[in-house]
Amino acid sequence: MPELPEVEVCRRGIAPELEGEVVRAVVQRAAKLRQPIPGELRELLPGCRIVAVRRRGKYLLIDCRRADVEGTLIIHLGMSGNLRFVPAxxxxxxxxxxxLVLPRQTLRLADPRRFGVVLWQPGPPATVERHPLLAVLGIEPLADGFTGDWLHAALARRHGPVKPVLMDSHMVVGIGNIYAAESLFRAGISPLRAASRISRLRCTSLVDAIRATLSDAIAAGGSSIRDYVHSDGGAGCFQIQAGVYDRAGEPCLRCGGAVRQIRQGGRSTYYCPACQH
Structure with a gap:
């Protein structure tokens, strides 16, 4: 599933081509993906100018406006969706x-598994946070408010293993399986450690590791797994740089010990028992 870095890479790829453009038409070939696609988009969006392309967690937010319409198109790529520009x-x-048919090209959404969403939130851009899918989301890990003090306070109430807690989007958004494993490795924290037993100092180190991991992933174009590709058809390569993810039995890049694989919450977890405690 595309996570925060992949969606941010997508946002950065499409924003320069979208912002300022006027939508000519909407073509809808499926009645629903994970949820029904609002049929009124075919009447609402033509004539709208795209004023901004934003991201909230793993959702792309396309702010649209014309004289009598203002709202935000909400897009989630699901398990295998992608957006790409194609000739009209x-x-x-x-x-x-x-x-989305534009004057010179078309932005096309493909979603083989139909787990994505295309929805509409009417009103000024700030009102999109009221949408039920966004209202439950936690803090952005690249935002200024995501600090060691904040994380320490949030983890104090969570007694389960820290890795599944980091992946809870109600607390903090966008830290998927790869990025949680890599961040914990960089911070030297075991994925088995109880979240509530991580000190304030180590929470600060973990915040720094999460920020660095996500930033590095964005710079690398994200992680291409299964059939995820960028808006230009390219693939991300962050997983090639991974310190522990998908390296079970291989030498730890830090100490030379064997990387271990376990299961947590139905997901594979990779870590170095010698370096992470």
Whole structure:
């Protein structure tokens, strides 16, 4: 599933081509993905100028405005979705479900598994946070408010292993399986350690590790797993740089000991027992 870095890479890829453009038409080829696609988008969006392309967690937010319409198009890429620019006259393929037709090209959403969403929140940009899918989201890990003090206070109430806690989007958004494992490795914290037993000092180190891991992943174009690709069709390569993820039995890059793989919450966890405690 595309996580925060992949969605941020997508946002940065499409924003320069979208912002300032006027939507000419909407083409909808599926009635629903994970949720129904609002049919009124075909009447609402034509004539709207795209004023900003933002991200909240793993959601892309496309702010649109014309004289009598203001709102935000909410897009989630699901398990395997991608957005890409195509020529306006390019015939759709089997899993191409939604198009924003622009003056010179088309932004096309493909979603083979149909786990994504295309939704609409009317009103000024700030009101999109009221949408039920966004209202429950936690803090952004790259925001100024995500500090060691904040994380220490948040973890004090959580007694389970720290890695699944970090992946809880109600607390902090966008730290997926790869990035949680890599951040804990960089911070030298065992994924098995109880969240509430991590000191304030180590929480500060963990915040720094999370920020660095996500920033490095964005710079590397994210992590391409399964069939995720960028808006330009390229692939991310962060997983090639991973210190522990998907390296079970291989030497730890720090101490030379064997990387171990366990299961937590139905997901694979990779860590170095010697370096992480």
């Amino acid at each position: 006259d390019l015939p759709p393929e089997k899993h191409d479900h939604f198009d």
